[in-house]
Amino acid sequence: MSQKAGLEYGEVRNYVAGEWTTPSNEGIPVDNPATGEAIAHVGFSTPEDVDAAVEAGQDAFETWRQRPVEERIQPLFELKQLLEEHQNELAELLVDEEGKTFAEAKGELRRGIENVEVATGIPSLMQAGHVENAAPGIDETAVRQPLGVFAAVTPFNFPGMIPMWFLPYAVATGNAFILKPSEQDPLVPQRMIELAEEAGFPEGVVQLVNGGVDTVNAILDHEGIEGVSFVGSTPVAETIYERAAASGKRVQAQGGAKNHVIVTESADLEFAANKTVGSALACSGQRCLANDVVAVEESVYEEFVDLAVERADQQVVGYGNDEGTTVGPLISAEHEQQVRNDIETAISEGAELVYDGRDLEVDGYDGNFLGPCVFRDLTADMVIAQKEIFGPVVGLMPVSDLDEALAVMNASDYGNAASLFTSSGAEAKRFRHDAEAGNLAVNAGTAAPMAFFHFGGEKGSFFGDLHAQSEDVVRFYTDETVYIERWPDA
Numbered sequence: 001m002s003q004k005a006g007l008e009y010g011e012v013r014n015y016v017a018g019e020w021t022t023p024s025n026e027g028i029p030v031d032n033p034a035t036g037e038a039i040a041h042v043g044f045s046t047p048e049d050v051d052a053a054v055e056a057g058q059d060a061f062e063t064w065r066q067r068p069v070e071e072r073i074q075p076l077f078e079l080k081q082l083l084e085e086h087q088n089e090l091a092e093l094l095v096d097e098e099g100k101t102f103a104e105a106k107g108e109l110r111r112g113i114e115n116v117e118v119a120t121g122i123p124s125l126m127q128a129g130h131v132e133n134a135a136p137g138i139d140e141t142a143v144r145q146p147l148g149v150f151a152a153v154t155p156f157n158f159p160g161m162i163p164m165w166f167l168p169y170a171v172a173t174g175n176a177f178i179l180k181p182s183e184q185d186p187l188v189p190q191r192m193i194e195l196a197e198e199a200g201f202p203e204g205v206v207q208l209v210n211g212g213v214d215t216v217n218a219i220l221d222h223e224g225i226e227g228v229s230f231v232g233s234t235p236v237a238e239t240i241y242e243r244a245a246a247s248g249k250r251v252q253a254q255g256g257a258k259n260h261v262i263v264t265e266s267a268d269l270e271f272a273a274n275k276t277v278g279s280a281l282a283c284s285g286q287r288c289l290a291n292d293v294v295a296v297e298e299s300v301y302e303e304f305v306d307l308a309v310e311r312a313d314q315q316v317v318g319y320g321n322d323e324g325t326t327v328g329p330l331i332s333a334e335h336e337q338q339v340r341n342d343i344e345t346a347i348s349e350g351a352e353l354v355y356d357g358r359d360l361e362v363d364g365y366d367g368n369f370l371g372p373c374v375f376r377d378l379t380a381d382m383v384i385a386q387k388e389i390f391g392p393v394v395g396l397m398p399v400s401d402l403d404e405a406l407a408v409m410n411a412s413d414y415g416n417a418a419s420l421f422t423s424s425g426a427e428a429k430r431f432r433h434d435a436e437a438g439n440l441a442v443n444a445g446t447a448a449p450m451a452f453f454h455f456g457g458e459k460g461s462f463f464g465d466l467h468a469q470s471e472d473v474v475r476f477y478t479d480e481t482v483y484i485e486r487w488p489d490a
Helices: 047-064 074-085 087-098 102-119 167-172 187-199 213-221 234-246 269-285 298-313 333-348 402-410 425-434 470-476
Strands: 014-016 019-021 025-031 038-044 127-135 138-146 149-153 176-180 206-208 225-231 250-254 259-263 291-297 352-355 373-376 393-399 417-421 439-442 462-464 478-486
Touching: 014 047, 014 187, 038 087, 047 149, 047 176, 047 206, 047 213, 074 087, 074 102, 074 167, 074 187, 087 102, 087 187, 102 167, 149 167, 149 213, 167 176, 176 213, 187 206, 213 225, 213 234, 225 234, 234 250, 234 462, 250 470, 259 269, 259 402, 269 291, 269 298, 269 393, 269 417, 291 298, 291 402, 291 417, 298 352, 298 373, 298 393, 333 352, 333 393, 393 402, 402 425, 417 425, 425 439, 470 478
Parallel strands: 149 176, 149 225, 176 206, 225 250, 259 291, 259 417, 291 393, 373 393, 417 439
Antiparallel strands: 014 019, 014 206, 025 038, 127 138, 138 478, 250 462, 352 373
């Protein structure tokens, strides 16, 4: 990576066949969301650039797949150590290009490192089973085998974590892997691939191609790529799923979300308000686990509204590396304007804006800042109750009871995550059985699975069969062959 000079990180590069090269096509500047200033430039890869990466990956795969599994995981142990040693450096870089607070950036990187840790257990995770005497005189054994070259197209909001949902497992299972990060913040992915190179992966096993839509299409259509992982908005996820599947690829496509929190009258309201508002505003609301619709039982609704406003007022909006900042800027001026438009739509539909952060200014910075916004009296038919806003916006909705709250939540087109705040075991059991979402939490603001569980998603939040993380992604990166043995003389 280019040495930092002022706020300049230089030209973002590809990593193909063990060489660092500049993408062939002109690209876009990489802006610091807090200042609006360009801090780097990323070029866009052509189909020929993708071809080169796939060819190198295929060549590497033929040798890499034959390596003993114990050898394949050794670079992962080294990568884990390097990521930990450079965690502060990576976090500062992430703040500069994405806008998170330093604490959020370190937390994101920690979750990525957890996936590297889990992937070092591939010798166990790849075990598929054996049955003696499955039939008279016959033993049967299932064996998981790698398939070839895989690619991942990852989003702007977690450039340090989401690539690690895929890369460690792909290579540990014996495949070659190509990362196409978001063109909006490619610096952290570049630095992580530099560390992967230092960790000792052979040429072609781990590669990086930068680019935009044309680069993604080249990946989706390439006959030499066995499967594609994607995380992003639902419309794009569905398109990628259809296009990649049509070309015979395995696909896992994580889409958008509209997550709900349910607060019953038995809940600890102060605790629920703190966790709920914290979840909605974390990472400036730019995450698929943000719980931004809060359905509150009418008997405690007014008290909860006051608590939510109080929590919003306690937030400090600013540059993520400045001490005390709790909410950073949005990724771009265009995205900030879209969130502001969604706020105006909510007002026009009759939701009451009881905490308005739109006029906030951050001294010394001219970036994409938007303060927390809290709405009350949402109804299920409002756009703000249905659309993924992806900003620091919380909407409160009164409901008569748990039944109504579940009905509102389950009517959503999305099924990513949901949380319940309660002191009732019966309510928790009802929520667990009836809530239609892939990640559920009770008395926790964010339903974020650890790396040894898969990352769930239902309805419009996920397209595919096998999810990211843990055993699901191991199945995605391997095919199971069944060996049937009979020895007549035995």
